Each structure stands twice: as structure tokens, then as C-alpha cells.
Amino acid sequence: MELEELTELAQQLRADAVRASDAAGSGHPTSSMSAADIAAVLLAHHLRYDFDRPDHPSNDRLVLSKGHASPLLYALYRAAGAIDEDELLTYRTLGSRLEGHPTPRLPWVDVATGSLGQGLPVAVGMALAGQRLDRLPYRVYVLSGDSEMAEGSVWEAVEHAAYNHLDNLTLVVDVNRLGQRGPTRHEHDLDAYARRLHAFGWHVVEVDGHDVRAVDAAFAEARSTTRQPTAILARTHKGRGVEAVEDREGLHGKPLPDAGTAIAELGGVRNIRVRVQAPPDGEPPAVPRDTEPELPRFDTGDEVATRTAYGHALEAVGSARGRVVALDAEVSDSTRTEFFAKAHPDRYFECYIAEQQLVAAAVGLAARGYVPYASTFAAFLTRAHDFIRMAAVSRAGINLVGSHAGVAIGPDGPSQMGLEDLAMLRSVHGSTVLYPCDANQTARLVAAMADLDGIRYLRTTRGDLPVLYGPDEEFPVGGSKVLRRHDGDKVTIVAAGVTVHEALKAADVLERDGIPVRVVDLYSVKPVDADTLNEAAAQTGCLLTVEDHHPEGGLGDAVAEVFSDGRPAPRMARLAVRNMPTSASPQEQLHAAGIDAESIAAAVKLLVERVVA
Template sequence: MDHRQLRELGQQLRVDAVRAADAAGSGHPTSSMSAADLMAVLLANHLHYSFDRPEHPGNDHLIFSKGHASPLLYALFKAAGAVPDGELLSFRKLGSRLEGHPTPRLPWVDVATGSLGQGLPVGVGLALAGKRLDRLPYRVWVLLGDSELAEGSVWEAFEQAGHDRLDNLTAVLDINRLGQRGPTRHEWDLDAYSRRVQAFGWHTVEVDGHDIAAVDQAFAEARSTALRPTAIIARTKKGRGVAAVEDREGFHGKPLPDAAGAIEELGGLRDLHVEVHAPPEVHEPERPTAALRLPRYDVGGKAATRDAYGRALAALGTARGDVVVLDGEVGDSTRAQLFAEDHPDRYFECYIAEQQMVAAAVGMQARGWVPYVATFAAFLTRAHDFLRMASVSRARLAVAGSHAGVSIGEDGPSQMGLEDLAMLRSIHGSTVLYPCDANQTVHLVAALADCPGIGYLRTTRGKTPVIYGPAERFPIGGSKVLRSSDEDRVTLVAAGVTVHEALAAAGRLAEDGIPARVVDLYSLKPADTATLRAAAEDTGCVVTVEDHHPEGGLGDAVAEAYADGGPVPRLTRLAVRTQPGSSTPEQQLHAAEIDAAAIASAARELVA
């Protein structure tokens, strides 16, 4: 399109954003209006995309990090002929694909956005996939608002992209000066933004975001810049084109007060159609497969489940060319480094930037890769919002948290994951697994590769006894009854390190004439409710024990199995209820009252 047509297209996008929000009675039209000229130029002159084939491997990727500007995104889709006008006006209505913030319910949306500060980190993952995995010429374009530039995750992304020289990535910064409640930190000081972004190794272009010719040139410059990502830093006006709201506070997140008047002021309805540039004809990269040969451990030996995780991951990488691994600079501890040694081309070091690590994985899985993400379980709390949004994105991720619980020993509470089970269980559609031995671990690592949604595997730092043979199977949603009889008077339910303590406790109870059943609930979500209900019916008493805070972990998973109106057993829940310090693993378990002695004592009291 020539510059006159682009100006008209920009006005059309504004009008359609106003109309969509007016029809919904809610939305963010003024935030959409500021970026309309930027997106008009991108759509018509620089984006390469087949809306008929959203799965085309050569398609560019457009991410609206400022997801509240969804009326603008949907107006773009209408201009490209992907969304009819009637559907545009279904914005935010029950059953509509055009939700308040974009989600992959629309086939042209890679990931959900709206929680600010996430679009650029995900874009980095897509750009890394393009450079190092797909090796395809597609570009990644990310629209950001100036308010979200206060988020630390954005600067994690700027640094990662600069370090990796992602010249296939362009960030478009919509500097419209106004946030939700007033001016942003730097308002229209474009140089302040430019200095900061340049410090991370980016090329920057400062531009008037409403000067069509200048914007067109800025995009061309971004496409021709080699060895550095580009940030287009655009000075814009919120509510551009409508005097009543342009650059005025108090109109964020609201339909325009006089939509009809605003549309007239913008020049009325238009129906311009954009023939978007076709992507290059390219093919998906090869992702070879081979027979999976998992490591095997001898019963009676000892091995850390984190070691088994690393060895299984390396074996899985040999069998499946679609598996990639991301780690947060703790690969020697999580044992993800074993994968790096065998498959360095599919290993990504994200350093101590857990938000960027998870976001990059979300971007990679949008291109069909199967990411495994690992760090200490405690540090995943930093990335919880990214995991939550990954679920909204319908993403498939395998997440491993090592060094979980007080059993890590002397490092103390700052390193102990004691909230992770609750955090991951709370995510919609998640799977949560906690193996107790090495053979169980390797099978669950492999199972996560085909598990939908967010899968979480909790691993242990210290060595634990190998109690299962290598041929044993561990279906997701299952459990293992390790000890039982018809005379059982109490059931001990455990997972991970506490399985071994429960087995020892059962031995002590047997000496006292109290037969005890032991259930290894390695799948906390989904949980094996049938086995738990049968145990409760048979024994009437249940003791749960977990190396985790009492809220949201194994105890809650077991209690939920009895929350259907049926008979409820007498239930005692052992968990870490104190603030731990530094001591040996054995001392930690004893102090937290989750060791064999504490379990046996609780069981005796319960059956009495």
C-alpha cells in the first residue's frame, strides 16, 4: 500500500476498534488507537503471513504483548479478511472467539497475552526457535505498551535477545505516554527508552508513530539490520484522532463516550482489504525419531531422582528430535546438563531468568517443539504467572523442579521448594508428579513428553533407595500400593522422599501389631482416587505425609478424593509446618515431624 492508503487503513483500524468496544460496552479502544498506524504499516507492507494457513512454517509471528489492545488486533484480522465484520462486533460476548485479551482460540494467535510483560519474552522464544531450531526465515514482531516496560521480565527478554543476536526479532514500543491511572514513568522521553534498550545490544529507531512514511522506513530498517534485534520506539497519542479522548487521562479501558461522533470524526466507516504478503515456501525442519532406551537402575541400590531426570532427558533427546531443554543456570544441579552434553543444539541456557526461561519455552512449543524446563523448585515461584498464562495459551510444557523440600538439608529455607506442589496443582489442566525412586522417575520423564498442558515433575537432591524394577510401569493418574493386607488398620500415603519414611514407619507399626498399608501417590494430579477410597474403606484411618507445606500439596490432594459426599476416613496430615533452618537431611525430616518416627507416632494415635 502507498502512504495515502496506509493512512486510510490506520483510520479504519481506529474506527473498527471503537466499534468493537462500543458493541461490547467495554474494552480498550484508546490503547488500540495509539498503535493503529504502526500496525497498519506492518500488516500491509512488512508482515508475511498466510491467514488461510496459520500453520505455515514460513509465517511471521505477531504478538500483542499489550493484549488489552485486542480491538486493534481483531481489526487487523478483519482487514486481512480473516474475521468478518459481524464477528468483530461479537467482541467480548459469550461464546465469541474475540475475547477481551487474545488467546489461541483464534488460529492466528500463537499465545495468550494480557498479563503485561510476557509478549516480548515469548517472542524471544519464537525468535530462538527460528534461528536455532527451525532455521527458517520468519520474523517475530512484538507490540509492547510503555506501561509494561516497568516489568522486569521485559528486561530479561531484552538481555536474552541481545545476547543471542536475534536479528529476526523486532519490538515495537507504543509510547503513548499514558498508563491506566496516569502518565507512565518516562512519558514521551524516547531517548530514555532508547538508551536502556541499546545497553542490551539492540538497534533502536526512534520515530513519530503517526508519521506513516517514517514508520514504513523504520520497519524496513528493522528488517535489514543484521546481528542485532531492533526496537522501534514510537511516540504516539492515546486515543489518536478523537479530540475528546486524545492524550487525555481517564479513558483507559472504557468505550468512547460518543462512539458515533468519534467514528464521524475519524472519517466514517471504511472497508479496505489488505493482501498480506505471502510467506516464503519453506518446509518444517526434520525431527527424527528412534527407539527410546531409558536408563535402568538396580533394585536395592541408591540414586537421586534428579540424576535419573538428567539421564532420562538425554535418552529422550536421542529418541525424539523434537525435545528441547531450557535451564536457569543450574544445569549441573538439575542435571539438565546431561542433555546439553548429548544434544547441545537443542539446549538453551537462560541464566538466572526464570520468567524468560518459561516464556521462551512457551514460544518454542508454539512452533511444535516439546520443551523441558528445569530449575530449583523454589525458584519456579518467580515464574508462576508465566506458567499460569502458559495454561491460558493452551501450551504444552514439561517443568522440572529440583531441590524440593526440607530434605535438601544444609542449604536452608531459601533453597527449599515448599510451595511448588500447591502452585502447580492450582494451574488449570496441569499434571503434577513426584517420583520416589530413579526407575519411577525415568518413566515419568518420558510420559511428560506426550502429556497435554503443563506437566510438573518434582525431583529430589539426595539419593534414595531404588524400590521399583526398571520394567515397572507408572501411568499418569496412578499410584502404587507398596504394602497391604486384609488386616490393615491404617493407610500411610506419601510421595517422593516420604515414601521411604512411610515404609520404615510401617515396619515399626508392624512390630507394635498395627498392620499398615503404604500408598505411593506419585501422581498428585490427577490423583488415583479409586485406590485412595478403597484404602479408606478398608482401613478407616489415613495418614498423609509430605515434604511440603500443608497447604495445597499431597494432603489436600488426598482430602479431595474424599470430598464427594462419601464416607470420610479419620485423617491426619503431616507436613512441614515450621520454618526450617540449616541441618542435615535426616535432621530436617525429624524436625519437621515427617520422618518414620513421626509417621508411626501419628498412626498409633489415630488408630487408638
């Protein structure tokens, strides 16, 4: 397109953003209007994308990090011919694909955005896929707002991109000066952003974001820059093109007060169509056909940490499946991801101590068709919870593994103890939460995770634990194992992970005292084995849950929810970590929290009303 045509296209994008928001009675037209010139130039001159084949391996990727500017994205899709006029005006209505913030309900949207500060970190994962795995010349473009540059996750991504020389990544910051409640921190001071980005090792271009010639030249400069990611800092005005709203405060997230007059001022409704450049031909390197992994086999009675079993199993799954990748947050010697890193260095991604970038990169890699396993201490995944939540909105398939869970880690103290992770991951939409108690169980579940949908979480334990199951035992997701059963059981002890071993010790003590108990290994915390729990409740009448986790949201709540349908519920009691731990040995920690074998046995005796002096 000629420059005049680009300006006309930008006006069309603005008018369409106004129209969509007006039809919906809500939305962010002014945030869309500021970036319309940028979007017009990108669509018409630089984006290489086949809208009929959104899965084309060489398509460029566009991430709208400022997801509230979705009217601009949908206007761009209309200009490309991907959606029509009628669909544009369904914006934000029930059943429409055009949601208030974009999600992968649309085939051209790779990841959901709207929680600010996430677009660039996820795009880093996509760019890493292009650079190291796909080895294709597609580019990853991120359109960001200036407000979200205050997010720490942005700077995790900025550093990671520069460190990895991601010259296939272009960040465009729409510096429109105004946030939700007023001016942004740096307003129109482009140099304030430039100094920071330069310091991290980025190539930076400062432009007038409404000068289509300058914007066009900036994109061309980004494409020609090597070994550095490029940031285009575009000075713009919110509400550009409509005098009543341009660069004015108090209009964020509101339709224009007089849409008809505004559209007329913008030149009216247009129907410009853009013939978007086709992506180049190309396919990623061939990946061998998946085979059945040769999982590690552990002998019963041996003592092996489940984190160690995870590392060996992940290495085996990586050998059998070429699209499996592993990421870690600089603790691979503890999580045992190092086994995968040594066996498959080309598919291992070190994210350093940047847990938000860790999860975001996993989401970006998943969007490019890979199967990521991202590992760190369970406690530190809490830092990335918003990324996990948004990964579910993105319909991403990622595997998260949290090691060093619970008080059982011992003397490191409470800052290192994952005691909230089960609750956090159980609350995520469509998630799977697994907590194995031995090495063979861990290996089987690690392999099973690769074929699941959504967010999958595996909790591993630091210390060595006895191997209870043979290597050929099956562990279906949603199942459990009954490890002790007698006629006339008085109580069912429901445990997972480290507390399974404590429950078995307690069962031996109780049996000697003439109190038979059932022991259930509830390794699948979500989905939970409701059938086995209902049977145990019916036959024993009393359930005791034992977990190395805070009482809120963990194993006990998972069991209680089975009996929340209005039917008569069994008698229930819970043992969980209710104290604030300090430094102590693992066994001292379990005892202090009241979840060791002695505490379990005492609780059972109280439940069956047999107090022993």
C-alpha cells in the same frame, strides 16, 4: 499501499476498534487507536503471513504483548479478511472467539497475552526457534505498550535477545505516554527507553508513531539490521484521531462516550482489504521419526537421586524424539539437565538465572511445535508463576521440572527449599503434577510427560534414594502404587517422593509392634488415583498423608479432595512441613518437620489409640 492508503487503513483500524468496544460496552479502544498507524504499516508492507495457513512454517509471528489492545488486533484481522464484520461485533460476548485479551482460540494467535511484560519474553523463545531450530527467515514482531516496560521480565528478555543476537526479532513500543491511572514513568521521553535498550545491545529506531512513512522506514531498517534485535520506539497519542479523547487521562479501558461522533470524526466505516504478503517457501530441517526411548535402567537397592534419573531419562527422550528441547536457569549441574546439554547441544537453551525468561522461552518454543523441558530449583519456579498461569491460558504444552524440593535438601536452608511448588502447580488449570520416589519411576514419568497436554510438572529430589521398583514397572499418570498391604490394616499411609521411603521404614517398625499399615506411593499428585484411595479408606478407615511440603495445597489437600463429594469421609490426619526450617542435615530436617519414619510411626500409633511409652 501508497502512504495515503496506509493512513486510510489506520483510520479504518481505529474506527473498527471503537465500534467493537462500543458494541461490547467495554474494552480498550484508546490504547488500540494509538498503535493503529503502526499496525497498518506492518500488515500492509512488512508482515509475511498466510491467514489461510496459520501453521505455515515460514509465517512471520505477531505477538500483541499489550493484549488489552485486542480491538486493534481484531480490526487488523478484519482488514486481512480473516474475520468478517459480523464476527468483529461479537467482541467480548459469550461464545465469541474475540475475547477481551487474545487467546489461541483464534488460529492466528500463538500465545495468550494480557498479563503485561510477557509478550517479549515469549517472542524471544519463538525467535530462538527460528534462529537455531527451524532455521527459517521468518521474523517475530512484538507490539508492546510503554507501561509494561516497567516489568522486570521485559529486561530479562531484552538481555537474552541481545546476548543471542536475535536479529529476527523486532520490538515495537507504543509510547503513548498514558497508563491506566495516569502518565507512565517516562511519558514521551523516547531517549530514556533508547538509552536502556542501547546499553543492552539493541539496535534502536525512534519515530513518530503516527508518521506512516517513518514507521515504514523503521520496519525496513529492522529487517536490514544484522546480529542485533531491533526496538522501534514509536511516540504516539492514546485515543489518536478523536479530539475528545486524544492524549487525555481517565479514559483507559473505557468505550468512547460518543462512538457515533467518534467514528464520523475518523472518516466513517471503511471496508479496505489488505492482500498480506505471502511467506516464502521453506521447511524446517527434517526431524527423524520418533522412536521409543531407551530409558536408563537402575538396579533395585541402589541409591540414586531422582534428579540424576531425570537427567539421564531426558537425554534418552531427546535421543528418541527430535522435537524435544531442554532449557535451564544456570543450574544444569544440579538439575542434571547437563546430560541433555552434552548429548544434544543444538537443542539445549541456557537461560541463565532468569526464571521468567526460562518459562517464557519454553512457551515460545512450544508455540513453534517443540516439546520443551524447563528445569530449575523448585523454589525458584515460584518467581515465574504468572508465566506458568498464562501458559495454561495459552494452551501451551510445556514440561517443568523442579529439583531440590522440600526440607530433604538439608543444610542450604529455607531459601532453597521448594515447599510451595505442589500447591502452585496443582492450582494451574489442566496441569499434571508428578512426584516420583525412585529412579526407575522417574525415568518412566519423564518419558510419559512428552505425550501429555497442558502444563506438566515433575518434582525431583536432591539426595540419593533407594531404588524400589524394577526398570520394567509401569507408572500410568493418574495412578499410584500400593507398597504394603495386609489383611486388617489399621491405617493407610499416603506418601510421595522422599516420604515414601520414610513411610516404608515406619511400616516396618509398626509391623514389629503388631500394627499392620498400608503404604500408598501417590506419585501422581494430579490427577490423583481416587479409586485406590477410596478402596484404602473403605478397608482401613483411616488415612495419614505425609509430605515434604507445606500443608496448604499439597499432597494432603489432593487426597482430601477425593473425599469432598458429600459422602462419609474417612478419618484423616496430615503430616507436613509446618515449621520454618533452618540449616541441618537432611535427616535432621525431616525429623524437625515431623515427617520422618519416627514421626510417622508415632502418628499412626496415636491414630490407632495405642500410645507406647
